[in-house]
Amino acid sequence: MQKKIRVRFAPSPTGGLHLGGVRTALYNYLFARHHQGDFILRIEDTDQNRYVAGAEQYIQDCLEWCGIAPDESPAAGGPYGPYRQSERKALYRRYAEKLLEDGHAYTAFDTPAELEEMRIKYKTDENPSPQYNAALRKKMRNSESLSAAEVTDLLDKQTPYVIRIKMPDNEEIRFTDMIRGTISFNTSQVDDKVLLKADGMPTYHLAVVVDDYLMKITHAFRGEEWLSSSPVHILLWKYLGWEAEMPQWAHLPLILKPDGKGKLSKRDGERLGFPVFAMDWKDPATGELTRGFRERGFLPEAFINMLALLGWNDGSAQEIFTKEELTEKFSIDRVHKAGAKFNYEKAKWFNHEWIKRSSDEWIAGKLMDILNERKISAPKALAVKVAGLIKERCVFLEELWPNSHFFFETPAAYDLDAIRAKWNEEKKALFVDWIGRSGAITEWSAPELEKDFKDLAAARNIKPGDALMPLRIMLAGSKTGPGVFDIAALIGKEETIKRIQSTIGSL
RNA sequence: GCCGCGUUGGUCAAUCGGUUAAGACGCAUCCCUUUCACGGAUGAAUGAGGGGUUCGAUUCCCCUACGCGGUACCA
Numbered sequence: 001m002q003k004k005i006r007v008r009f010a011p012s013p014t015g016g017l018h019l020g021g022v023r024t025a026l027y028n029y030l031f032a033r034h035h036q037g038d039f040i041l042r043i044e045d046t047d048q049n050r051y052v053a054g055a056e057q058y059i060q061d062c063l064e065w066c067g068i069a070p071d072e073s074p075a076a077g078g079p080y081g082p083y084r085q086s087e088r089k090a091l092y093r094r095y096a097e098k099l100l101e102d103g104h105a106y107t108a109f110d111t112p113a114e115l116e117e118m119r120i121k122y123k124t125d126e127n128p129s130p131q132y133n134a135a136l137r138k139k140m141r142n143s144e145s146l147s148a149a150e151v152t153d154l155l156d157k158q159t160p161y162v163i164r165i166k167m168p169d170n171e172e173i174r175f176t177d178m179i180r181g182t183i184s185f186n187t188s189q190v191d192d193k194v195l196l197k198a199d200g201m202p203t204y205h206l207a208v209v210v211d212d213y214l215m216k217i218t219h220a221f222r223g224e225e226w227l228s229s230s231p232v233h234i235l236l237w238k239y240l241g242w243e244a245e246m247p248q249w250a251h252l253p254l255i256l257k258p259d260g261k262g263k264l265s266k267r268d269g270e271r272l273g274f275p276v277f278a279m280d281w282k283d284p285a286t287g288e289l290t291r292g293f294r295e296r297g298f299l300p301e302a303f304i305n306m307l308a309l310l311g312w313n314d315g316s317a318q319e320i321f322t323k324e325e326l327t328e329k330f331s332i333d334r335v336h337k338a339g340a341k342f343n344y345e346k347a348k349w350f351n352h353e354w355i356k357r358s359s360d361e362w363i364a365g366k367l368m369d370i371l372n373e374r375k376i377s378a379p380k381a382l383a384v385k386v387a388g389l390i391k392e393r394c395v396f397l398e399e400l401w402p403n404s405h406f407f408f409e410t411p412a413a414y415d416l417d418a419i420r421a422k423w424n425e426e427k428k429a430l431f432v433d434w435i436g437r438s439g440a441i442t443e444w445s446a447p448e449l450e451k452d453f454k455d456l457a458a459a460r461n462i463k464p465g466d467a468l469m470p471l472r473i474m475l476a477g478s479k480t481g482p483g484v485f486d487i488a489a490l491i492g493k494e495e496t497i498k499r500i501q502s503t504i505g506s507l
Numbered sequence: 508g509c510c511g512c513g514u515u516g517g518u519c520a521a522u523c524g525g526u527u528a529a530g531a532c533g534c535a536u537c538c539c540u541u542u543c544a545c546g547g548a549u550g551a552a553u554g555a556g557g558g559g560u561u562c563g564a565u566u567c568c569c570c571u572a573c574g575c576g577g578u579a580c581c582a
Binding site: 112124126183254309337338341342343350465468 | 508517522540542544
């Protein structure tokens, strides 16, 4: 019997949830569901300095909005809690101490200032970033360089210290990444990472290993930026004696800025005018508001569809997938290796597709919400018909109202200038004549109205096309929208006559 | 600097040694529609460079270039 698949999304609650974060969460979710496994949310809040109030709740809300809520989380609980690393603080020390006992870690007393000094002192053109490693640790203040008596003395005096991993001097570490295949590192290239900080909190490196072990994580997905510290994690799994249970790793490609280079950042969104966060995020310290996809009018279905395809595809030409289809088809070995530049135009296309594919009933529901807010009453049946007429011209939900208001209320303004340009007495007579005989129109439907109007125009020697635009403006206020006669049919005879009369009067 | 990872049209990308190198977004032209949008058709546009391996390389290997990531008591 195969071990149950368990994956986790482990964000740091330092602010809004970035596109890339949501995609990592999504891939976790999809992978878990595909294999009938568990999806866990673990909050990595080991850095008190970066803690931001509300960020954790925000992350939860984002996942829920996206429809990828975790099975186990700080909010939902679960058998492997707590799911907040700050609440697991006491737990990490004993593993750090075990490492100490086994000689795989050591205590270091260097102050931040001393570390800074070291980096300057040993900095050369060939080596601009000197590392705290086998070559240098004997020159620093730690249990490797100091005598046992000195260390004991320092400890007795309550000197702050950290615990660092003792990286082997020249060892080859290799592992298989599910996306990239075999990866190898030489340990001499990685430094003695701090495992336990002076405040007693673990660093990411220790916490991720301990928690993944304790929470029985089978597959670990994370951003590519973690690839270079993976040898530390691999070694930790080995030193702690858990090698057999080490999860399979998958380092996801990064989401890049559309122009230029580098990781997509919040700033790029502001600069280029598109959202980067899943939902609106208000920084509690500065009050600064960063817009999100949700508030911009994205459907969660479109949002996750777009994200899923940014770095993954099923090998076919299909691009529109429901969450269920994604769950069924998702496989980690079809994740692209290279980073992908984010393309907002394509993101909008996904949303447009989802709106077009939404049922008229569903769109009508959104329309009814808007009408309620505006204290306008209208029958649901009308909203359903309107929805069918306007949904293909809405990229965002926000465009529903501008594209449909004239069905529910008399336009407040008309583009009169557009009528005046080609207006004359003959045309005026046509409209007057038409509304005058409208009583004779037995069936108030679009095809009937169209036939009647065009026949009359022809009889009066006016090209129907020349009269259509004025009619449209009289009914909808502006030059764009669904078919004129569809509008007339839906707003009814009385309202049609009223709008034509009042516009003619204003000309 | 060093280490790691990557590189198919402007962008997302298929191809897992043999194709006229798919498809999508965007763009252009046309059709439909006497509006806008939708829809349809067509078009421009791609294997970073150099070496190998092979009967045959976009595909495998090496080098170079370029890009990205890392090089914190941040994650």
